[in-house]
Amino acid sequence: MPSERSTYDLVIAANRLPVDRVTADDGTVEIRRSPGGLVTAMESVMRDHDGAWVGWAGETGDAPEPFDDGGIHLHPVGLSAEDVAFYYEGFSNDTLWPIYHDVIVPASFHRDWWQAYQRVNQRFAEAVAALAAPGATVWVHDYQLQLVPAMLRRLRPDVRIGWFDHIPFPPVELFAQLPWRSQLLEGLLGADFLGFQRQADARNFVRACRQLLQARTKRDLVHVEGSSRTVRAAAIPISVDFKGLERLAKQPEVMARSAQIRESLGNPKVLMLGVDRLDYTKGIRHRLKAYEELLVEGRFSPPDVTLVQVATPSRERVGAYRTLRGEIEQTVGRINGEYSRIGAPAVHYLHHSYPREEMAALFQAADVMLVTPLRDGMNLVAKEYVTCRHDLGGALVLSEFTGAWHELHQAFACNPHDIEGLKQAMVRAVNTPAKDRQRIMQALRRRVSDHDVQRWAARYLAALRSAPERPRLEQVADAPAAPDPQAAEASPDPVVAP
Numbered sequence: 001m002p003s004e005r006s007t008y009d010l011v012i013a014a015n016r017l018p019v020d021r022v023t024a025d026d027g028t029v030e031i032r033r034s035p036g037g038l039v040t041a042m043e044s045v046m047r048d049h050d051g052a053w054v055g056w057a058g059e060t061g062d063a064p065e066p067f068d069d070g071g072i073h074l075h076p077v078g079l080s081a082e083d084v085a086f087y088y089e090g091f092s093n094d095t096l097w098p099i100y101h102d103v104i105v106p107a108s109f110h111r112d113w114w115q116a117y118q119r120v121n122q123r124f125a126e127a128v129a130a131l132a133a134p135g136a137t138v139w140v141h142d143y144q145l146q147l148v149p150a151m152l153r154r155l156r157p158d159v160r161i162g163w164f165d166h167i168p169f170p171p172v173e174l175f176a177q178l179p180w181r182s183q184l185l186e187g188l189l190g191a192d193f194l195g196f197q198r199q200a201d202a203r204n205f206v207r208a209c210r211q212l213l214q215a216r217t218k219r220d221l222v223h224v225e226g227s228s229r230t231v232r233a234a235a236i237p238i239s240v241d242f243k244g245l246e247r248l249a250k251q252p253e254v255m256a257r258s259a260q261i262r263e264s265l266g267n268p269k270v271l272m273l274g275v276d277r278l279d280y281t282k283g284i285r286h287r288l289k290a291y292e293e294l295l296v297e298g299r300f301s302p303p304d305v306t307l308v309q310v311a312t313p314s315r316e317r318v319g320a321y322r323t324l325r326g327e328i329e330q331t332v333g334r335i336n337g338e339y340s341r342i343g344a345p346a347v348h349y350l351h352h353s354y355p356r357e358e359m360a361a362l363f364q365a366a367d368v369m370l371v372t373p374l375r376d377g378m379n380l381v382a383k384e385y386v387t388c389r390h391d392l393g394g395a396l397v398l399s400e401f402t403g404a405w406h407e408l409h410q411a412f413a414c415n416p417h418d419i420e421g422l423k424q425a426m427v428r429a430v431n432t433p434a435k436d437r438q439r440i441m442q443a444l445r446r447r448v449s450d451h452d453v454q455r456w457a458a459r460y461l462a463a464l465r466s467a468p469e470r471p472r473l474e475q476v477a478d479a480p481a482a483p484d485p486q487a488a489e490a491s492p493d494p495v496v497a498p
Helices: 039-045 083-099 111-131 150-155 182-186 201-213 242-249 251-266 284-297 319-337 355-364 380-388 419-432 434-452 455-465
Strands: 008-016 019-025 029-033 050-059 068-069 074-079 132-141 159-166 193-196 221-223 232-234 271-278 305-312 346-349 369-371 394-397 410-416
Touching: 008 039, 050 083, 050 111, 050 305, 074 083, 074 111, 083 111, 111 132, 111 150, 132 150, 132 380, 132 455, 150 182, 159 455, 182 201, 193 201, 201 221, 201 232, 201 251, 242 251, 242 355, 242 380, 242 394, 251 355, 271 284, 271 355, 284 305, 284 319, 284 419, 305 319, 319 346, 355 380, 369 419, 380 394, 380 434, 394 419, 394 434, 410 419
Parallel strands: 008 050, 008 132, 050 074, 132 159, 159 193, 193 232, 271 305, 271 369, 305 346, 369 394, 394 410
Antiparallel strands: 019 029, 068 074, 221 232
C-alpha cells in the first residue's frame, strides 16, 4: 500500500531494500524479509522511527512503485542488468570488496564499472533528496554507496548526512591501489559523520584523507578543503536486537526444534557449527582444513563429533565465488569420503539460507560455534549465537580479525591463518569444563545485552546530530548502559597534518 506522505524526517539509503518481492506461480506477489546483517540490525531501528528506506528491490528493470511494509515506507531504485553486472557484481564486489578485505583475492579495475558505480550512486542520491523533509536526517549505508553523501549534499545542503561502514576500511597502502581513491574519499566527506566498526577503520580513513587528499586532520576530524566543513570519523560497532532474538530463542517450538536437530544428527557428544555467507573472506576453507586435521589425528571422530556448515549462497555470478563453492564442496566430499561412517557424516554441508527460527534452533543445538573469518567488519553471527544461548551453554570460537572480537574478547580467540592455532582453539572450546564455559558465555551475553542494536542506533544518531563535536552522554537517548572502554566510540590516534 502506498504512503500518503511525500517526505520523511529519517531516510535510510542502502543497496538493498529490507524486503524481497516474490512472485508466485499464480502471479500473486508476496513480501518477504530479506536475509543479511544490515537488514537484521536496521529492522528494529526503523520500527521505532517513522521513516523511509531507499534501496534496490532485487530485480532488474524498472523500479516497482513505492510501498509501505511494517510501518516503513519503501522506495525502490531501479537497476538494469548492466547496472547489476557493472555497479554491484563488478565495482562493488570485484573491485572494492577485495581491496577492503586485505586483497585475499586480487581486485579488478575497469573504467566502465566505475562509471556504472557513479551513475547508480547518483540515482540513489536523487531518490533520497526527493524523500527527505527539510532538515531531515539521512543515514547512508555501506561500501556500495560511498559517493552518495557528496552527491546528496550538492542536491540538499539542508539535510544532516551520516554514513556507516559495515565492512573493514583498509589501510592506506591497500586503499591507494584504487584508481578512483580520491573520488571515493571526497564522496564520503560529503557526510557530517562517518561511522566505522573498529577504531582501526576510522584511523585508516583519516590517514587516507591526510595522505591521499592532503587534507588537514586532527584526531578524529577531517577538514574539507575549500569549505568551512569538518567531518568526524569514529568507531560505533553495530549489534543485534538482543531482546527480540532472545525472545525468539526461548519460544517452546524453537527449543523443541533444537532438540530435534540434535536427534536427527544422531545426538553427537559435540556438535560444531559454522554459519557463513559463501564468501572467501569467511575462512571456511581454513576451518575445514583444521577440522580435517583433527580427524586425521584422531582427536575428533564421528559419530561423537560432527560439523554442520551452513553456507548461504552469495554473489554466484562472480567468478571468485563460483570457484570458492567448487573448492569447498570438493573438500567436504573428501572429508566425508575418508572419515564418515554410515549414518554419521563428518560434515553436514548445507548450501541454503534459513529463516530466523531455524537459525535460532541451530544456535541452541550447537556445542561449539565456529566464527573464523579471515577479515570481517563485525560478524553479527557471533552476537546472534551468544544471544540465543540463554541456557548459558555452548562455546564461541572467534577470529581475531572480526570486529566482534574487540567486544567479545572472552571467547576462544584464534588466528584463522594459523591452522595449528585454530585447531587448538577448537579443542579448548570442547574440553573446557562446563562451569567455565558457562561463566564465559554469561560474560559474552552481558556484553551483547548491554550494547544491543537499539543502543548502537541511539549512539550513532546522537553522534550524527552533534558532529563534528562529540555528543554528551545525556544526548545518547535510550542507551541502556554506560560506555565500555573496550568498544565505546573512540577516535583515531592524534594526528595533525604538517
